[in-house]
Amino acid sequence: MPAAHPTGRGVAAAITAIDAATDEALLRAGVERARAAIADELRSHTPAAALAAAWSEVLRHAVVAGVRLCGPADWTWFVSGSVARGEAAPGSDVETMVVLGDAVGDGEKVALLGRAAGVHALLERCGVPGDANGVLASRPRFCRRAASWTDGIQRWSAHPREDRGVVMTGLLADSAGVPDPSARRPADLLRAGVVAAAERNYPVRQAMLQDATAVRASVPSRLRVFARTADAVDVKLAVMDPVVKIARWAAVSAHSDALSTPTRLDHAVAAHVLGADDASSLRDCFDWLLRWRWRRRAQRFLAGDRVDDLVSLSDMAPHDRATLRSVAREVTGIGRTLDYLASTSTYR
Template sequence: MDPEPRFRTVDELVVSDPVLGTPGMTVAEAAALMTERRKGYVAVPAGAGRFGVVTDQILRERVLAAGRSAQTPLSEIMVPVARTVLTGTPTAEVLEELLEHRLHYLLVVDPEGTLRGAVDPQDFLASPSAAGLLLRARLDRADDLDQVAALGHRLPALLADLARERRDPAEVTAVYATLIDAVQRRVLALVLGADPGLDLADLTWLVLGSNARREAAPSSDIDSAVVFADSVTPERAVCYRRAFVQVNEALAAAGLTVDRHGATPVNPRFARTRSEWREAAEQWLVSPLDDQGMLMASLLLDGRAVDGHAEPVVQEVFAGVREHPHTLRLLIRESLTNRAQLRRIGTVDIKAHALRPIVEIARWAALSVHSPALSTRARLTAASGSMLMPTEQADTLTEVFEVLQRLRLRIQLQQRDRGEPASDVVRVRSLAPLDRSLLAQAVREIAGVQKRLGNLLAYTSAEEWTTQA
């Protein structure tokens, strides 16, 4: 149903054979090979589809700066297990991986584990995404909050440029989310760094919701939470929450909208120690109807760290939801309360009436197959072929989700051009005939999936879903 081209993949970025070395190859030999091939890396096979890697940066830091001999074998200096992506991976996901982990190179392997090549951030310079890379670098170097605010106000224009280049919605929103991450990361560092009594190492800052899934639009709020180290006392947590007020003010000054409903670390419910989060998640898993358990679990399961190193506690706990079929049934039933719908007259909320049902179905379907995937598309892919998510329906929802995301971005950028605030609520008759038709077809497809899930709830047990998942 999507009139736009499907995803571009990493295969299109791999234009030369891989540069391969051996563990016993010397630094001098590797440098000569890199020079000959005009590449900045050497990959070292490690068996079972794994590779070590040596890059220009590693040679500078671990050989030249450390005073090592040019005869040092690569086995002593290489990254022993390099990050890889599979052939066929959408370029949006490749860009996310490069930016998220600040990689200089990302190795590309096929399903059999054969190295096909490597990509680096420079491979994206031919696309509008390059502007996002440059803006992120400037955000990372910002000296004060005023500079962050000025750079943050450039995000909407960059988003518009990306969308107008007819990039895949997933790539557009991935770049946008990465920049929002960079704003939050720099603001947090500057605010906490200005107070000698606070230490960034005491916490992990989580972004929640659509920003965490890298699916945000201009209308999206910034939902966030904090995981404190267990050593942080309640009294010290109060000091941090005061600082988080300044963080929120700085984010607002940068043009970002902080959640108005309390999903922010200023709220003690969203700023807890690791042990407190684990205790709460275990309670939500057993009794999801208590203490807003379903709502809190939904928010935190769509969580991703943008600064800090705490493990995703709530995700760890809910990975065991298959062992709690009653809870899984309740969660799926709750997700079906957000019915896909489209009125012929009046207004429609594209997020609430179309996108949110897909997001929620994907979340619980992925958990039913024990998948840690975060983005909606990745969750649908993970759950595809399960009892909850037959392959055909997973493919349909994936396509519908991309159609809706493209439509949502286009509408909100048109609102921006007219000087209106970005909103998911639009008048049905204001939509172009083709957009109305696409939206109506999308809603019908979602409603069909919801109807099937409703029947599954009525006539099968949750134990059957997890057994066959």
């Protein structure tokens, strides 16, 4: 009997079809059925949080099916990012990692890297894109024996400035095993390891906070738009990522292995890592951003077109533009406060 889903029966039926797929054509049909079910949910005005959770589950089950169709092996697949957190937006790609058995030899590992590439090629053909930034199980960095992952977690936590340690820690903190009944390792294996290592290593918590509050993009003010006639902004990079990263840092600092951004904020308040007002503001910002991204990206996604988060402010409805600027100010202000408190060692 299929598990209950936060949306209607259409999504549940599509996931059942994906789970039952015995070849590429059936997997592709299952994913298309899920896309159609999501379209129905959109027309029914299903809340964005439920849509995100449902689409994330579709993508996780699609990964399981892709791995199954490529044959068994001593490996366990994990996803990361928004798909693992249950916060996928229309057109979200899938970040994957693999834990191999320690008995897997070097030659077998090379062969498994090739098979992992085959899994992603299959998923691409079925409408499930792999991560554009290269977080893929087909790359040696993300396909390791269990002992190598354990050693890496310790090294990245102790020396987060080396070997992209803070990035790897963030990816693993967001990781979750795919819903595969034949999985040989716990779904929280990597995430739990990171949370435990971060508890022992202040440098990685400090680096995660600095990464969360670093300004990589911003929402142009009205003055900047008038002065420079430049009003384009990547909303994910400028606003959504900082909220997600602050919540991730706060949860890890609270020794919580929670995945979803709202739950992470709740746990951070309970552990007195974040103030209740700041957490409430971040939650409101996250909720609005999730709704806005689903509304903006849905039409192109359902048509099979490429979607992104680059938007021209002049093309936005006035109320959305005003809200986006308000969200950006709120997130930036909280980030600056946290950065200052970190410099005073408040969070040590």
